[in-house]
Amino acid sequence: MNFRRYAVYHLPGGPLGQFGGAWLGRDLARPVSGAEAALRPDVPGLPAPAEALTRTPRRYGFHATIKAPFRLADGHGPNDLIRRAALICDHLTPFDLALELRQDYGFVALRPTAQPPELLALEQALVTRLDDLRSPLTPDERDRRRPDALPPKARAHLDHWGYPFVLDLFHYHLTLSNSLPAPQADALVAALQPVVAPLLAQPMRVEAVSVVGEDADGLFHHIADIALRG
Template sequence: MRYAICFTPSASDPLTLVAANWLGRNVYSGEMVDPPAIRGLGIHEIAFHTAVPRRYGFNGTLKAPFRLAEDMSEAALLRDLMRFSGTVTPFEIPRMEVARLGGAFGLVPSEPSQQMHFLAASLIQAFDHYRAPLTEAEIERSDPDSLSAAQFANLHRWGHPHVMDEFRFQMMLTGTVGPADLPRMERVLRDFFEPALAEPVPVSNIALMMEEGTGGPFRVHSLHPMGKVSARKIA
C-alpha cells in the first residue's frame, strides 16, 4: 500500500463533480461514475483514454506515491500532516485551463503558481523521512536513462524526478492520446471542462491519498484544512 500527498478540490466542488464524470470514478468515495454522453466521442474511447488518471484519481500530486518507511506509521503521518497544514495559508489559483502535456491532457494554472510550487517543495522536504527508499524496480520504472541530470538527482534524493525546480503542477485528465486524435480530444475537453473553470480554484486543503491494495486505485484518505483554525474560511 502506498500514500500520496496531493491537492484536490472539496468533494462538493463543481470541478470535482465534472472530473468524476469525465474520469468515471469519484476520488472521494471510490465509486464508479457513468461516463458522459459526448457527441463524436464514444464511451469506450473515453474509458480507454482515462484509464491511467482514473486509477490515480482527480488530483494534483504534491508528493508522489510512496511506501511508508519501516519505522513510520499512518497515525504519525496523519498527525504530522494535520500540523503541517495548519501552518500553510490558503490561497487561490486564479484560473485553470486544459493543456497538452506531451501526448496527454491535463489541467494546469494559466500562470505558474509560485504558492503551489512552494507548497509542494515544503511538503517534499517535511515528509521525506516517511518515504521508504526506492527499490531497484521502482527506479527502473522511472526510466532513469531518459532523465536530465537534475531529474536523476531528484529521483535519488527525493524519490521522484519531477520535484523542486522540475515540479510542474498538473491535474491529469487523460493518458497518452494518439497524434491524430489530439485536436479532437482537446476540443472535447475544453468544451466539457471550461464551464467548471470560470471561477478561481481555492486551495484550502491538503489531501492524503491512499492506494487500495497493491496496484489498486487511489482515493482520498483524509482532507487536512490549511491555515490556523481561527482563520479558516468555510469553503
C-alpha cells in the same frame, strides 16, 4: 484497508471535482473511498470512447500530485503521515489557481496558467518535510522511472526525493487522459473545451490537500483531508 503506498494529492472540489470524477469514472473525493463516480458526461466529438481514453488516470482518480506515491519507512504508519502533514499545513495558506485545458506530450490535462508562490510553497514543504517518512526506492522502483532517460536534474531529484519532477521541476496538473498520439490528444482537447470552459471561468480555490493510499490492486483511495490553515 491495508495500503502498500501513500501519497499527498490535491483533490478539486465543487463542480470541477464532480466533473473530473465523472469523466474518469472514479471519484476519490467522495465520502466512500474510491467510490464509483456519477455517470460520465456526454461529450460529443470524442476521438475514442471515454472509457478507453481514461483507463490509466482512472487508477489514480482526478487529482494533482503534491507528494508522489511512496512506501512508508519502517516504524511509521499512516497516522504519522497524517499528523505530520497537518502540522505542515497549519502554516500554509489557501490560494486561488486559474486553470486551462491543454495537452502536453500527449497527455490532456488541466494546468495552471501560472504557478503562484503559495502553490510552490505547498509542494516544497510537503515534498521535503515528509521525506523522512518515505522508504528509499528499491532498485526496481528506481528503474521503472527510467533514470537514464531523465535530464540530470530530474535524475538527481529521483535519487534524493524518490520522484523526478519535484521542486524546480514541479508542474501542477489534473490529468484527464492516457498518453495519446498528438492528433488524438488535440481532438480530445477540442471536444472537452466546451464542457470544461464554464468550470474554469473562475479560479479554483485550493484550501486542503488529501492523504491517499494505494491498495493491492493498484487503485488509490481517499484517506483524510488536511486543511491549509496558515
